[in-house]
Amino acid sequence: MEIFAVDSHIWAIDHELLGLPGVGVTYVVTGEEIALIETGTALTVPQTLAGLDALGIDRAAVRHILCTHIHMDHAGGSGHLAAALPNAFVYINSSVAEHLVNPTKLMASVRRAVGEEAWPLHGELLPIPAERIRPAEQLYLDLGRDVVLTAIATPGHSPDHLSYLDHKSGGLFIGDAAGLAMDRWGLAFPVTPVPTYDLEAHRATIARLRALDLPRIYLTHYGPHDDVTYQLDRAAERLEELVELVNRALADGDPDIAALAARWVPYPEDGPAGVVARSWTQMSVAGLIRYELKRRQATG
Structure with missing residues (x-):
């Protein structure tokens, strides 16, 4: 577990998502009240709580837990954190809130998406009482000391995806709205x-x-x-690379998901982040193939 300052009022806790440093963070936004942005998986919660302890933040002082979207690497720890932080409400797009109340279908879907190799790295969601969940689509959260967070709809990666604007710094917590940039592992x-x-x-x-x-x-x-600008341009370029790769494979009639993923993001199989690279790139290829086939079916 590593903690680093992001701004005068924002800290990041590297909670070792999927068992690795440099893969995922929970952000701690501090005003008169405390908000967490992103929860990681159930398995990252001990590191997040240890980070709060190291920052000297009493668990009863955390009032808000914000998730950008329902995927388990962003909201999978929400139930466990809610149990450990008794005064906190969980905020998420209301269209998917039911999956935090009853996570059975979500866990099954994630297991299919990430594959059996990566699934054990995710843990299990803990249900959250419905009364502790708040809709985030129209979020205006005044934490005090001029720290205000508001929501912006940023769909695509998932239809429920929201980003959160920090008005004090002008920065935006974008979740997976554009792309990932895990410099430690050379993955973007x-x-x-x-x-x-x-x-x-x-x-x-x-x-x-x-x-x-x-x-x-x-x-x-x-x-x-x-x-x-560089990060968003790179994300857009890598996306179009994948679109071209998938369209060519579909035209050839041979959309081999593993082979396409390895061509799009070559990564050594024996590297420490190899499981993450394989899981997320193969999931991405499969997702774009599914999208394109559905689009073609709809347009005749």
Whole structure:
């Protein structure tokens, strides 16, 4: 577990998502009240709680837990954190809130998406009482000391995806809205997962993020970035690379998911992040293939 300062009022706790440093963070936003942004999986919760202890933050002082979307690497720890932080409400797009109340279907879906090799790294969701969940679509959260968080719809990666603007710094917590940039592991690409990925919404979201002229972005995977234009341009370019790769494979009639993923993001199988690289790239190829086949079926 590593903690680092992001801004005068923001800390990041590297909770060793999927068993590795440099893959995922929970952000701690401090005003008169405390908010956490992103929860990691159930298995990261001990590290997040240890980080709060190291920061001297009493668990009863955390009032808000914000998730950008329902995927387990972003919301999978929400029930466990809610149990450990008795005064906190969990905020998520209301369209998927039911999956935090009863996570059975979500866990089955994630298991299919990430594959059996990576599934044991995710743990299990703990149900959250419905009365402790708040809709996040119209979020305006005043934490005091001029720290205000508001929500922006950023669909594509998933239809429920929200990003959170920190008005004090001007930075945006973008979750998976554009792509990941895990510099420690040399991995940078957008994630386009099954089953609800939407390419056109994703393109529109990246364009919207560009138009906001943000001074910095806070990635869940991984950390703060001031080179916003570069990060968004790279995400858009890598996305179009994948689109071209998938369309060519479909035209040839041989969409081998593992082979396409390895061609898109070559990564040594024996590297410490090999499981993550294989899981997320193969999931992305499968998601884009599914999207394209559904689109073609719909348009005849």
